Amino acid sequence: MSALLWLAVTIAVYAIARAAYARTRLALLNPALVSIAAVIAIVLLTGTPYERYERGGRFLSFWLGPAVVALGLPLALQLATVRRNALAITAGLVAGAVVGIVAAVGTARLLGAAPAVVASLAPRSATTPIAVAIAARLGGIPALSAAVSIVSGAIGGFAGVGLLRTIGVRSPLATGLALGAAAHGLGTARAADEGRPEGAASGMAMGAVGVLTALLAPLLLALLTR
Amino acid sequence: MARFAAGLAALVLLDQLGKWLVAVAHLAVPGSVVGMLLLTILLELKVIPLELIRPAGELLVRHLALLYVPAGVALVAYAAAVRHDLVAISAAALASLVAVLVVVGVVVQRLEREM
Numbered sequence: 001m002s003a004l005l006w007l008a009v010t011i012a013v014y015a016i017a018r019a020a021y022a023r024t025r026l027a028l029l030n031p032a033l034v035s036i037a038a039v040i041a042i043v044l045l046t047g048t049p050y051e052r053y054e055r056g057g058r059f060l061s062f063w064l065g066p067a068v069v070a071l072g073l074p075l076a077l078q079l080a081t082v083r084r085n086a087l088a089i090t091a092g093l094v095a096g097a098v099v100g101i102v103a104a105v106g107t108a109r110l111l112g113a114a115p116a117v118v119a120s121l122a123p124r125s126a127t128t129p130i131a132v133a134i135a136a137r138l139g140g141i142p143a144l145s146a147a148v149s150i151v152s153g154a155i156g157g158f159a160g161v162g163l164l165r166t167i168g169v170r171s172p173l174a175t176g177l178a179l180g181a182a183a184h185g186l187g188t189a190r191a192a193d194e195g196r197p198e199g200a201a202s203g204m205a206m207g208a209v210g211v212l213t214a215l216l217a218p219l220l221l222a223l224l225t226r
Numbered sequence: 227m228a229r230f231a232a233g234l235a236a237l238v239l240l241d242q243l244g245k246w247l248v249a250v251a252h253l254a255v256p257g258s259v260v261g262m263l264l265l266t267i268l269l270e271l272k273v274i275p276l277e278l279i280r281p282a283g284e285l286l287v288r289h290l291a292l293l294y295v296p297a298g299v300a301l302v303a304y305a306a307a308v309r310h311d312l313v314a315i316s317a318a319a320l321a322s323l324v325a326v327l328v329v330v331g332v333v334v335q336r337l338e339r340e341m
Binding site for chain 1: 234237238240241242244245254255256257258259261262263264265266269270276279280282283284286287289290291292293294295296297298299300301302303304307308310311313314315317318319320321322323324325326327328329330331332333334335336337338
């Protein structure tokens, strides 16, 4: 199959996965996850080497960089609305970014994971496109970081609010920030269901934690894997 | 249409500028994240008008999931490594998810009350 055909297959699969999700609203039918699984199945069934698939896929991958840049847009829009609580927000998000990296790297090391796997887990709390970019720079497996980021984000979006209520977190600001920081895109979608303040807080947390994780992951990974 | 093209060009240029800065300064941060910070600052300072970036930026962000499908498909090449460390991967991801939820939720709620 030619590169352009693989590009078309990927876009078609994504369009179908999106439509299926829009109709059912099932968390399990997360469009990113379903698209990746379906394209993997097609690649395997046709016996296509990944390198050949990637010649079509790179037309999409190229836009990941500009899309990450575009995440600065919601960040800039929401910076103004949350300025009042700047201290609480800064302290919470910096602490969250640090424990997100330390918990992932620490647990993986403790359980004896291979170094490339440990590096792939370090950007777990970053939104998927940022996690992919961080893993590439840390010597990890970007594909694994993508999968981990999507799956854990889906679980956080599904169970995050319940966990926060259980430990006594009720404030809209704290709820929104925690969901965006821990479960990025899917946490933000869930936070927006809770209300406008939650959604806005979550969107800015997602962008800020992505940046903080990019800055802190190289340092913390080096410290923890010495 | 012209504004859409200009916005898209600005996003591509900022991504390339970020990647160039990272290469020149030998930073461990991804170039696209540097580009994102540059965009945030330029929007805050009103050097770039919000309305220029908005149409192209919102389109890319809406279909972000499509853009990382090829990166995720690369998992086929690492099936053995993933299967070998599956328990560690699942435990580490879950530990990180819960830790971030609890720490951000509790820290923000505490400090917010004091203000």
